Amino acid sequence: MGNRFASELRCGTFGGILFAHRDLETGDIRGFEQRWEKDGEKNKARFAKGGRKSLSIFGEFQSSIRLVVCKSGLDALAIAIAELRHRSDTLYV
Structure with missing residues (x-):
């Protein structure tokens, strides 16, 4: 994966992942969705207090010709x- 999605992800509690939710017009981060697993126990999806939900998006708007919509980040x-390895033309939402 390299650094392709580094601007959209952060490391969170218990080695979990924080998924950026951005304002679709400005690109500013509005909040983070949190997912983690510890000792086989998974958390339910949580969202940062005071944040605003939008979408967690991976990929480039300008070069994408394909869209994949998923339930979660x-x-x-x-x-x-x-x-x-097979697709670089896709926007994952």
């Missing part, structure tokens, strides 16, 4: 990683 990231 974690699902979108998993599909993006699985397709990474």
Whole structure:
């Protein structure tokens, strides 16, 4: 995966993942969706207090000719990683 989605992800509690939700007009981060697993226990999707939900998006708007819509940021990231070697023209939402 390299750094392709580094601007959309952060490391969170218990080595979990924070997925950026951005304002679609300005690109500013509005909040983060949090997912983690510790000792086999998974958290339910949580959202940052005071944040505003929008979409977690992976990929480039300008070069995308294909759109994949998923239930969560974690699902979108998993599909993006699985397709990474074969697809660079996709926007994962």
